Amino acid sequence: DAGVTQSPTHLIKTRGQQVTLRCSPKSGHDTVSWYQQALGQGPQFIFQYYEEEERQRGNFPDRFSGHQFPNYSSELNVNALLLGDSALYLCASSPKRGSWADTQYFGPGTRLTVL
Amino acid sequence: QKEVEQDPGPLSVPEGAIVSLNCTYSNSAFQYFMWYRQYSRKGPELLMYTYSSGNKEDGRFTAQVDKSSKYISLFIRDSQPSDSATYLCAMSAGLTGGGNKLTFGTGTQLKVEL
Secondary structure (H helix, E strand, O other), X not given: OOOOEEEOOEEEEOOOOOEEEEEEOOOOOOEEEEEEEOXXXXXXXXXXXXXXXXXXXXXXXXXXXXEEXXXXXXXXXXXXXXXXXXXXXXXXXXXXXXXXXXXXXXXXXXXXXXO | OOOEEEOOOOEEEEOOOOEEEEXXXXXXXXXXXXXXXXXXXXXXXXXXXXXXXXXXEEOOEEEEEEOOOOEEEEEEOOOOHHHOEEEEEXXXXXXXXXXXXXXXXXXEEEEEEO
C-alpha cells in the first residue's frame, strides 16, 4: 500500500521565481491538504482540496495556489518567491468520508530553499 | 496567543524512562486530537488519534484528552533510543465542525539516551 508521495525531494530557487510541488495521496484517499513547516515550528495549514476544488484555506497570500487532478493528485504553486518561503512543504491525504475522514497522513515533504 | 501551546524542549531522558508530553489549547471547537512523530528532515508520522475526551492506549503509547481543561498528553512507556524525535500534537474541529484542517503545536524534541 503506497503512502503519500511528494516530488521533488529538494528544490533551490531564487527570489521572484515560481515553483510547483507535486503530491500523490495514499491509496483510497481523495482529499489532499498542504502544510508549510518552517524550521523549528509545527506545520501551518495552507489549503485543502477535494473534488478538484479548494475547500479550506489558511492564512496564506494568493501567491500560494493549488490544483487537484481527477486522479486525486495535487500541485502546490508558489509565485514571486520570498526568502521567507524557505520551508519544508508537506502534503497530507485523508478519506473524505468514513470514520477516518479526520485523520491525515503525511508525505516526506519537499524542502524548498529560496536564495 | 497561539491556539495550541507545546513546550519545545528539548527533553532528555534515560532509556526505559516514562515520558510525558503535553499540549494545551484554547479553541473549544477542537474535538479530534492527534500525536505525530517526526524524525529529522522527514514528514510527520501519525502515532495516536483520539476523538473527544478519554484515554487511548497502543502498545507503549497512551494518549489522554481532557477537554474540560483543554489539555492533552502523550505518555511513552519504556522509552527507547529509537523514540528520539520531535513529537507534534495536532487537533481539528472535524469535517462536521467546520473543517478538518490540523492546527499543530510547535513540537517537543525528545532525546532518549542509553
